[in-house]
Amino acid sequence: xxxxxxxxxxxxxxxxxxxxxxxxxxxxxxxxxxxxxxxxxxxxxxxxxxxxxxxxxxxxxxxxxxxxxxxxxxxxxxxxxxxxxxxxxxxxxxxxxxxxxxxxxxxxxxxxxxxxxxxxxxxxxxxxxxxxxxxxxxxxxxxxxxxxxxxxxxxxxxxxxxxxxxxxxxxxxxxxxxxxxxxxxxxxxxxxxxxxxxxxxxxxxxxxxxxxxxxxxxxxxxxxxxxxxxxxxxxxxxxxxxxxxxxxxxxxxxxxxxxxxxxxxxxxxxxxxxxxxxxxxxxxxxxxxxxxxxxxxxxxxxxxxxxxxxxxxxxxxxxxxxxxxxxxxxxxxxxxxxxxxxxxxxxxxxxxxxxxxxxxxxxxxxxxxxxxxxxxxxxxxxxxxxxxxxxxxxxxxxxxxxxxxxxx
Amino acid sequence: xxxxxxxxxxxxxxxxxxxxxxxxxxxxxxxxxxxxxxxxxxxxxxxxxxxxxxxxxxxxxxxxxxxxxxxxxxxxxxxxxxxxxxxxxxxxxxxxxxxxxxxxxxxxxxxxxxxxxxxxxxxxxxxxxxxxxxxxxxxxxxxxxxxxxxxxxxxxxxxxxxxxxxxxxxxxxxxxxxxxxxxxxxxxxxxxxxxxxxxxxxxxxxxxxxxxxxxxxxxxxxxxxxxxxxxxxxxxxxxxxxxxxxxxxxxxxxxxxxxxxxxxxxxxxxxxxxxxxxxxxxxxxxxxxxxxxxxxxxxxxxxxxxxxxxxxxxxxxxxxxxxxxxxxxxxxxxxxxxxxxxxxxxxxxxxxxxxxxxxxxxxxxxxxxxxxxxxxxxxxxxxxxxxxxxxxxxxxxxxxxxxxxxxx
Numbered sequence: 134x135x136x137x138x139x140x141x142x143x144x145x146x147x148x149x150x151x152x153x154x155x156x157x158x159x160x161x162x163x164x165x166x167x168x169x170x171x172x173x174x175x176x177x178x179x180x181x182x183x184x185x186x187x188x189x190x191x192x193x194x195x196x197x198x199x200x201x202x203x204x205x206x207x208x209x210x211x212x213x214x215x216x217x218x219x220x221x222x223x224x225x226x227x228x229x230x231x232x233x234x235x236x237x238x239x240x241x242x243x244x245x246x247x248x249x250x251x252x253x254x255x256x257x258x259x260x261x262x263x264x265x266x267x268x269x270x271x272x273x274x275x276x277x278x279x280x281x282x283x284x285x286x287x288x289x290x291x292x293x294x295x296x297x298x299x300x301x302x303x304x305x306x307x308x309x310x311x312x313x314x315x316x317x318x319x320x321x322x323x324x325x326x327x328x329x330x331x332x333x334x335x336x337x338x339x340x341x342x343x344x345x346x347x348x349x350x351x352x353x354x355x356x357x358x359x360x361x362x363x364x365x366x367x368x369x370x371x372x373x374x375x376x377x378x379x380x381x382x383x384x385x386x387x388x389x390x391x392x393x394x395x396x397x398x399x400x401x402x403x404x405x406x407x408x409x410x411x412x413x414x415x416x417x418x419x420x421x422x423x424x425x426x427x428x429x430x431x432x433x434x435x436x437x438x439x440x441x442x443x444x445x446x447x448x449x450x451x452x453x454x455x456x457x458x459x460x461x462x463x464x465x466x467x468x469x470x471x472x473x474x475x476x477x478x479x480x481x482x483x484x485x486x487x488x489x490x491x492x493x494x495x496x497x498x499x500x501x502x503x504x505x506x507x508x509x510x511x512x513x514x515x516x517x518x519x520x521x522x523x524x525x526x527x528x529x530x531x532x533x534x535x536x537x538x539x540x541x
Numbered sequence: 542x543x544x545x546x547x548x549x550x551x552x553x554x555x556x557x558x559x560x561x562x563x564x565x566x567x568x569x570x571x572x573x574x575x576x577x578x579x580x581x582x583x584x585x586x587x588x589x590x591x592x593x594x595x596x597x598x599x600x601x602x603x604x605x606x607x608x609x610x611x612x613x614x615x616x617x618x619x620x621x622x623x624x625x626x627x628x629x630x631x632x633x634x635x636x637x638x639x640x641x642x643x644x645x646x647x648x649x650x651x652x653x654x655x656x657x658x659x660x661x662x663x664x665x666x667x668x669x670x671x672x673x674x675x676x677x678x679x680x681x682x683x684x685x686x687x688x689x690x691x692x693x694x695x696x697x698x699x700x701x702x703x704x705x706x707x708x709x710x711x712x713x714x715x716x717x718x719x720x721x722x723x724x725x726x727x728x729x730x731x732x733x734x735x736x737x738x739x740x741x742x743x744x745x746x747x748x749x750x751x752x753x754x755x756x757x758x759x760x761x762x763x764x765x766x767x768x769x770x771x772x773x774x775x776x777x778x779x780x781x782x783x784x785x786x787x788x789x790x791x792x793x794x795x796x797x798x799x800x801x802x803x804x805x806x807x808x809x810x811x812x813x814x815x816x817x818x819x820x821x822x823x824x825x826x827x828x829x830x831x832x833x834x835x836x837x838x839x840x841x842x843x844x845x846x847x848x849x850x851x852x853x854x855x856x857x858x859x860x861x862x863x864x865x866x867x868x869x870x871x872x873x874x875x876x877x878x879x880x881x882x883x884x885x886x887x888x889x890x891x892x893x894x895x896x897x898x899x900x901x902x903x904x905x906x907x908x909x910x911x912x913x914x915x916x917x918x919x920x921x922x923x924x925x926x927x928x929x930x931x932x933x934x935x936x937x938x939x940x941x942x943x944x945x946x947x948x949x
Binding site for chain 2: 184185186187188218219220221223253254255363364439440443444446447449452453456457459460461465466468469471486488489490491527528529530532533534536537538
């Protein structure tokens with residue numbers, strides 16, 4: 134039983150999925166901005182959504198749709214350029230209209246369609262243009278359309294994000310594919326992040342839900358660009374079962390969850406690397422915590438601290454900021470026991486702090502590690518056995534420039 | 542009973558307080574870096590300290606000192622340039638040594654001296670230089686020394702911070718004076734903020750403590766530069782009673798607390814305005830919250846959001862970011878009821894959002910308000926009667942530049 138990552142794969146790698154795209158004119162760039170993802174067979178489905186209380190109309194609608202139907206979803210329609218968030222009842226009606234128009238084009242029921250929108254907040258969708266786009270995208274569905282789909286859902290992303298995994302099981306091969314968009318919350322006002330995941334595995338909806346939860350908690354929920362959550366953050370998964378291989382039980386279920394986590398982690402890292410103004414990819418590992426939750430809180434406190442992130446940007450191994458960001462997290466620990474290591478790989482790991490006081494380390498080596506495009510920091514709290522890694526980027530002048538540019 | 546603010550006042554305005562300063566050579570700039578504040582009469586005293594679990598040695602020592610003695614404090618010794626934080630037992634011994642050396646110079650008991658240090662983390666104090674500085678500062682104590690003291694405690698501050706208030710009571714005049722330093726947590730590695738407050742009012746230690754708590758909660762605890770708390774944050778108050786006027790009870794007690802809050806608020810605002818890279822002073826007012834605590838959490842979530850603060854920097858009235866920052870705070874509210882106003886003064890207040898959807902406002906006016914050096918935003922959650930204001934600044938490229946510069 135092996136899991137193989139395909140860095141060139143997308144949502145059209147699993148059998149029976151097709152993607153069509155269109156240009157409605159929602160993006161200033163004139164790039165494609167609408168995607169229809171379709172399965173020739175009904176899918177079990179699940180979704181996880183933003184924890185922000187202010188949510189876009191598509192989030193409200195998808196929650197409703199998945200409350201009544203997780204067993205026969207046929208399609209996802211997505212537009213980029215306008216988030217359909219903070220748009221009131223009018224916006225909710227527009228989301229429902231997108232669902233209706235897509236179901237008409239694909240000849241299925243409205244409640245078999247999920248809807249995603251990403252882009253500017255507080256602006257209503259131009260429904261005539263959207264309708265034209267949906268008809269066009271539905272007419273050019275292709276089993277090679279995944280890459281175009283990844284491009285069509287981009288907003289401030291500089292690269293499309295996609296990958297696939299193959300699970301080789303004794304009874305045959307199951308494929309999972311994904312596309313995603315990030316990053317940073319907003320630019321000029323773009324509400325992120327979205328991910329669409331497809332699979333030809335045969336998975337009951339309840340198990341799909343629990344596998345997705347595990348995968349998302351270990352991937353998308355472990356990244357932070359700037360600590361802001363958006364109105365639109367959504368991860369959707371469709372399983373059409375066309376491989377004929379069930380992943381409902383035992384080792385098969387575990388392999389499916391592992392593969393889904395692997396795919397999600399890969400997409401999550403792509404989001405961080407392409408984060409607004411991000412030049413460095415940093416893994417923040419916290420160990421010695423009283424619980425995994427505590428480790429996560431401490432790691433997030435470090436990963437979102439402007440002072441830590443500007444130190445990353447400046448290649449400055451300024452460990453005081455890291456220890457202090459842990460100390461402000463609210464998690465209780467005996468600060469006299471903290472230890473800190475940094476490294477670009479395990480072999481060159483360097484200990485900076487032992488028992489909360491500086492080690493006698495070579496500052497040049499520390500600075501060299503922090504100047505790498507990818508490195509890790511490892512803080513041990515000396516106060517338990519739980520650990521966690523989260524992924525983040527640096528905070529650069531470019532981030533500020535991008536996000537303080539006046540919307541035009 | 543009136544309270545009069547003296548913008549030129551300092552800690553030497555109240556009777557019986559003197560300040561001496563010295564240059565020990567801790568700062569690269571060669572500026573004065575040591576201050577001794579002395580009262581000719583024993584003082585009741587109180588202090589409030591950082592909530593960070595990683596604390597500097599002076600915080601540990603002051604907590605100990607104030608545990609056993611809040612009735613006869615004579616002096617505060619402060620150095621800038623080195624924070625004496627993350628320095629282990631050696632650092633704690635150095636703080637005790639500062640206390641001993643100061644008590645010797647001033648001929649009082651060691652436990653009558655409070656100690657503050659601010660500056661680089663993880664570096665030991667050069668005690669010989671510090672000792673020389675303490676002897677020098679103790680020999681040039683002056684009733685006009687307050688301004689020099691405010692300068693001597695600066696690290697990355699561009700201006701000294703000070704003010705005084707006079708309370709005119711039927712029985713005479715009581716004075717409170719203060720100096721402070723900020724801002725941002727660290728540069729190159731500077732651990733902020735400090736405030737020393739003096740008064741010639743006669744106030745029992747227990748009442749001093751409760752007045753200080755009220756004042757600090759309504760001033761220093763309501764500001765945010767970058768959401769990071771430091772190892773050294775401390776506010777100390779000494780009351781020597783030399784005015785002969787007791788502020789222990791009734792209207793006198795209330796007037797004292799009000800005046801102390803007024804003084805602390807003034808110093809807190811000075812810290813924000815002089816924050817690292819800060820070009821704009823923004824009041825974030827949240828109303829319609831289920832409790833004051835909830836209002837404070839929402840206001841802090843807005844005031845520390847990088848996306849909101851970069852929008853301030855870009856003069857971009859990007860209200861979506863403000864609503865979304867409230868939504869991620871964890872406080873429950875019905876987002877459909879939110880309303881948002883902005884203004885530089887009440888007369889030009891402009892409503893941007895009603896019932897979570899955009900109003901028909903003039904974008905040019907909104908942008909004009911956000912381009913002012915000082916403005917406010919007012920978010921009503923429509924979900925209760927509690928409200929609060931916090932003060933913050935914008936997040937500029939200069940902030941990133943300052944904090945990503947490698948320490949040298």
